[in-house]
Amino acid sequence: MGEKSAQKRQYILDTARKVFAEKGFKNVTMKDIVEACNISRGGLYLYFESTDQILLEILHMEAEETDDLFTGHISKTDTAADILTLFLKEQKKELLQEQNSLTVAVYEYFFAHRSTDKNSMPRKQFDAGVRVLEKLIQAGISSGEFYCEDPKGAASNIMYVLEGMKIYAQTCGITEKMVDEQLLYIMQGLIVDV
Amino acid sequence: MGEKSAQKRQYILDTARKVFAEKGFKNVTMKDIVEACNISRGGLYLYFESTDQILLEILHMEAEETDDLFTGHISKTDTAADILTLFLKEQKKELLQEQNSLTVAVYEYFFAHRSTDKNSMPRKQFDAGVRVLEKLIQAGISSGEFYCEDPKGAASNIMYVLEGMKIYAQTCGITEKMVDEQLLYIMQGLIVDV
């Protein structure tokens, strides 16, 4: 598959992404994607053989981009609290965005492919998140910004909370206020009282 | 609807529950339920018109039973910490149970019926949970067992964490150890140091 088809492949992935964002995973058929892409039925099969594969490739792409984002915005002069705040702000944005979010598709996908594998994508992302947050909290402790007796527990707590809020955002709506309150609660649990 | 058909209705719900527990929501067809119940295709339609309706009725049933459970086990002499511990233990059990759990079905259902309605079932359960936990924490504060500057924040935190862990339990496996660590983290954040 040459240059040209790599472009088309990407086009299909981009278009399919919109479809998944709109309809989740289980409701999306190959036909839906074919129609969204305005290509022929057989044409899609030249590039992908199932909605599974398509979503998975989209997720891998996103994962790379996310990794970049994660570390990208941090400047050397930022304090731990600044970085944490930034991180939570990012998460909040993602949480509340309705359009364009793959959240539901991702959950549906992983429900349909349940695995207790330690190397499954959700698990790796959780572990990575905990690791980064733990380091950050420890950095904050070292710098005197944070007080925390169990940095790993706190890091896990944040990850679980974010996940929980994500779910509530998708299943019953969650207001910005609710998110802000909880993020504030988390920050105040860490920051050393003046 | 007479006595007899109420029984059959209940029989269908009970049987369908097992099907949903095993296969989630999106993978369950009317045919699946018909076969599990050993009734005729048309027969099922006399009682229910869609898998949606069936799952919803199951959930309503469960909600009632859960409410009973929630308040049922508490004896007057229990301390706030005891009650909270008991509650978390219950949640842990539910979290880790693989068999017999409607978790995935419920998520799939509410993903398929996303709503920002404040009276949606997940929202009501979340709000109810927060309310109960908040009261409990305040009771603990009054009795000197707990220290907490933001009882509502803490209560929400617990609910989000539980939700987050539930998801991780279903999407990538979560070990008992991981749950225990986080529940410990939560309790220690509340309990007054000796």
Place this chain on the structure above:
Amino acid sequence: MGEKSAQKRQYILDTARKVFAEKGFKNVTMKDIVEACNISRGGLYLYFESTDQILLEILHMEAEETDDLFTGHISKTDTAADILTLFLKEQKKELLQEQNSLTVAVYEYFFAHRSTDKNSMPRKQFDAGVRVLEKLIQAGISSGEFYCEDPKGAASNIMYVLEGMKIYAQTCGITEKMVDEQLLYIMQGLIVDV
């Protein structure tokens, strides 16, 4: 499946038989049968799940009927030569009939399901044919009608010849004259010269 559906099942088999007789096996799709039967796409699947299964059932039916025919027409007073002549006449009729013949379908089926199994249908029919013919020839020898040093070889010879003529009949046409000549050759090889 009750009384009524047994009728329909039979109706489908009868109709499908015509389709196979006309188009062979590999060219027949479930759709062809659906259309010939004037039933719905899904309807056919209530009774059969593949063209394989349908043809196989037709063949089993035919096999039973054939068994009956084989032994049915023989009267006690017939001589061995009479019976053999009758048998060959039957075979000739089947050989030359163009309409209504499953021959091609059968070959196509067994090419597609090649097996060296001793209990495969073609093998069983060959063995049975040889056995019957051998007995017949021996009876003819006993009665002084036939002369033959190797009754089993002669019996096999007849079966192979019939099979070979069947093939030629289907692949390139074989005239009645050609068949008659060969059958005559066979009979004269057996019959004791006057």
Place this chain on the structure above:
Amino acid sequence: MGEKSAQKRQYILDTARKVFAEKGFKNVTMKDIVEACNISRGGLYLYFESTDQILLEILHMEAEETDDLFTGHISKTDTAADILTLFLKEQKKELLQEQNSLTVAVYEYFFAHRSTDKNSMPRKQFDAGVRVLEKLIQAGISSGEFYCEDPKGAASNIMYVLEGMKIYAQTCGITEKMVDEQLLYIMQGLIVDV
């Protein structure tokens, strides 16, 4: 068509032959051949327009080679019985060979292109076979090796038997012993008793 493309044409035919030998005729698609040849989809169409055409050309090639073989091995000093034995031995080898045999493909092809044409390939091969065998038998009679009242009948008999055994070889397996027994039966029917 230049030198180069004649080579490629031959390459395609040789490669396709293997495919047909392995999968028969009806199961082979243009795609199969394209893939086996490692050429482009469109490329194949520059040389051939259907699997029909490809197989037919293969068969024409083989027919020429076979003719050569038929007459090639005979030395002037061989007796009629020697030649016949040699011929039957060749046929036996072809019959029992599983790999590399186009037998099934050929049958499937001619089933799909049934014709009563006297000039169809199978018919021509049958007629040619009968002619050669008849001459051979007559030669044997002249030389006192064979006794036969109906040389043409005997020749046809052999051709039918070979065809029948070919079919049984492909549809249900035929053992070497079975073939040997029948060939022996044929030879003994011809050879003058000592």
Place this chain on the structure above:
DNA sequence: CATGAATGAGAGTTCATTCAT
């Protein structure tokens, strides 16, 4: 009430064939 045969829409998938490059 209950049955289960029947329907038909729709998803998945494969290939013969074409055509711009």
Place this chain on the structure above:
DNA sequence: GATGAATGAACTCTCATTCAT
């Protein structure tokens, strides 16, 4: 000549839903 992406027709198979009995 050669490529291989693209098309679209054709087939398989599954279910939600209806309806005569």
